[in-house]
Amino acid sequence: MATLTPTLTLASTDIFAGQPLNLSVTDTLTVSAPMTDISRMNTNDNIGNGVGILLPEATTDTYFIYLKHTGVLASDGITAANAGDDFVIVTNADGDTDFIRLYPGEFAFFPLNVFDGSDGGVEVGGLKVEKGGADVQINYGFWKRS
């Protein structure tokens, strides 16, 4: 087991009239394997579960997920992705339920729900990244809730 400490701050000086925004929240999470350190992949890579699949269907544990669109095309690993449709679709493992789109530079952090037996009892669950336009590079990490 290990301890993961996520901290999120949301700041703005001009979002409200007369009131700056300065939210800070932190948590202490107990996590265990399987887990990753911060890693990198392309949306067309197969890291063992199928193309783009970070966690397979029927994953029965809760995972804390970090995803970031690096803004780099997979085709050369260097070029910034500037096309409007070069977003990353975040969906379940079989790709039928999209729930996040990451545009270049954007990130997300969330506890992924466990497999719940819906959708005919054969899924849902898992996590997959798909290309919107061209394949791009993402940074990711996942840690199992202990």
Place this chain on the structure above:
Amino acid sequence: MATLTPTLTLASSDMNGDVLNLSVTDTLAVLGQVTTKQVVASATNTVFATAANYTKSYVYIKNHSTVAAEIITIGNPSIDATCDYNNDPTIAMDATNILRFGMTVSGTGIPAAATVASITSATAFELSASTTGGNLANQTLTFGTDEYFKLGAGEFAFFPWMASEATAASQDVSLALKTASGSPVLEVRIYQEAAS
């Protein structure tokens, strides 16, 4: 137009041989609606952000409970108000493309624990049980769709929300919450992206 600057740090000193010390930040142009509210979760799946009311947005949610059992699940219900049925498992609706086999179904005349048994056409599906209440037209039914997040006590999430951005499957990405225990409070902050 305003600027929202989110920063996420992830730290751990005992995970691997090296120390995890990630820090990422972004600069987001936001405008339009800013929603800040607290919602009490219950056993009933309740929408707290309707996709049609927002363009792309950034969402922060936090479970404020301190009780371990008070877990909040976040998903998106799928609601359709065109359902017709008459004491029979067959239900007609304008479009079944939001349905999947096994989804729970609730509404007037729908027996408890009913699910989608089969999708027979683009405009009809079979329920796992016969409906009750006679000939009912244009009823609003709620289908239990996928759940994405599971927020334990004190846990939070931050993500870009598609909201009314079109999806290929005409998926309703409204956000709903429920809990199996207690009445935990969910803090919700939604920042609508400025039109590009």
